[in-house]
Amino acid sequence: MKKLILKSVLYIFLILLVLEVLVRVFHLSKDTPTRFLDKHEVEKWFPNQNGFSVTGNRRQNFSEYHINSSGYNSYREFTPSKDKIEIALVGDSFIEGFHQDFYNSIGKKIENAIPSLEVYEYGYAGYDFADQLHLIDSYKKQFDLINHIILGLKFSNDLTRGEYKVVTSRLNLESPLNRLLKKSKLLVYCKSIGILDPPQEFVYKFINLLQPKPKAKTIDKKEIERIKLEEEKRFLANFESLIARYGFEKERYTLLLDSRITSPIFMSYLKKHNFRYIDYASSFESTNRSTTLIYDRHWNNHGRNLIAKNIINYLKSNNLTP
């Protein structure tokens, strides 16, 4: 028995070691850049990092990222000036675009169509509307030089708060323990393909077993509708509160949204108050090809092409191009 236990432990250790090497050799696992909080309390990536982002268990999506000196994934540096025409894309992971090669991003696609335009992509996973406006406000001088700013907005995700506060849960990912765990590419890979979900769920289940269970309430359709309406009104109030705090230049700012997943109340509010927006719903609806990745809900190359096309058309039709 002793021999069995000792040999099993030895084999497990050696196999894990070999797997770690194999995962690294075949680059199955994603690299994780370091994030930080700058002097303006803006959360961003540590400047000048390079690496590869991997999605899926057999490298279903493999792309290269490059964090520029401003702390965002982009092939170019952000150097706005009065002599050039610049566009800023501000948003979450969809704008950040770790799922594409940094030299084939939405911004690059727009620049390819309009060569004299410079597109700055201020994308960061998890940025909501508060993060976006706080960023613009913190770097006001820089953003004032940019001709037009497009802000990605997902109604159900991005308006859950009415004031900016540092999101500590994201920064906790940079804790010494997390950094240490991320050093194991095998562990990162296992987590990314969901193999670690069952043990995690098991632990949660076990913890929940020890806690008293709240009585499940039955909610009828009317109640669901009422809750939904209340939430939409709250999101709208958050939007109003944020633009009151940071300001919103209606002529210079445009929202990028999908009307299929945006509240009709919010849509009519935007129309009524003359907020500019690009709605990509119809272009996504009319295509018969998938717009998202296999393993991920982020846009694939086709999805990004459609987004770029929507923005180009918008810029052209509003005479925002050089």
Add this chain to the structure above:
Amino acid sequence: MLFNSLEFFIFLPIVFILYWFVFFKKTRVQNLFLLVSSYIFYGLWDWRFLFLILASTVVDFFVGQTIYNNTSNSKRKTWLWVSVIFNIGLLGFFKYYNFFIDSWIDLLSIVGYETTSTWTLQIILPVGISFYTFQTMSYSLDIYYKRLQPTKDFISFATFVSFFPQLVAGPIERASNLLSQITTKRVFTYNQCKEGLKLILWGLFKKIVIADAIAPIVDDIFLNYNEYSASTLILGVSLFSFQVYGDFSGYSDIAIGTAKLFGIELMSNFKFPIFARNVAEYWQRWHVSLSTWFRHYVYIPLGGSRVSKLKSVRNIIIIFLVSGFWHGANWTFIAWGALHAVLYIPVFLMGRNRMYMGNVVAENRWFPSLTEILQILLTFSLVTFSRVFFRSTSITDAFGFLEQMYSNFTYETYHHPLGYRMVDYFVLLGIFLLYEFRIRKDERAPFKFKSKIVRFILYALVILGMLLFYDDQIDRSFIYFQF
């Protein structure tokens, strides 16, 4: 609890440690512990059905003793019938009741008497019922045929019926093999445990990498068969052959490997049927425990092949129809069984049904001959063709599948329903086939290589394969659990 679940990988080491370190002194206590563990294992699915296992256990325990103690042949027969009727009755009610009612209503409508079903019931099929009822029946049958003496130890007998590694999907053991091991003291041996762990690893590979990875493709093709051309349908049914093999033989390997950890040897269930050279050899290598059961308890009592050719053919037809029906309450399984009878009978009439017993393809050679390759391909094609019926949800779908294949006999490129690269799967199956061919001589030793380094590399590659093909979105239950 599934073999490929986290719960099992927590359950197994706990049971293993307690079994060898805490309850090792007395065999009876060890058996009681195994029994409780087995009931927990099964009860985590649905504890209500534990009463069925218990009922089947109690009936056959007492029937076995009564048969043995009776000298009168008629009484012995009567008590045997009690066991058979009870177990078949359980199966009949839980598995076949709705099928018979629906078939009866269909028959009435054919003769012009339209009626709606008010007799069908919402019955859940208890997991493993087809397996443990057959196992308990074999006990009574063996005592009846005077091949076995009944045990007086109820705990051992109950452990034999519910032994968790093989409770839900076999191998269907005979008491002469399993019960005799349960009643005697087990001794821990390093080699047995090591072999067990290797089999578990190989079984998990077959389940996760072969069966589960292919499943979405097969599901898609069979669900949308009327949208695809013949090339895709052939791909679908061929992949199903690999899926069902990986799934069931993977399960069996894990079961045999797990039993080894407890010092118990279960019978082999799969002996590389992919390399069978005719349909008869296929049945000597596919689901061996079920084939053996039918041979011992149905085919031989009917006269087997020692009667006239005509009667032997009749016996073969009966065996395959019953075997098909055992798989499920659906005409598709009966059609599948009938088709196998049709494929088997010519082999039997030509006297070639036993010619490959005890030898494997390319025996003492590195590569198979051209004739052998053609034989394997032909057998695989025939068996795969029959799987159209096995996999389809109804007879109408099965014929629809075949009609679509015939009417749209063209080639098209198939794309994975989830967008994955198809080439990955072809490479995977190619490597799998080559490896299975390499190890074809011993189904119980999947890593039989002299070099420690080679073995170690293989372990690492097998686990890497699991990591590469693991998909958390896939339903991970085993196909044969539904039977």
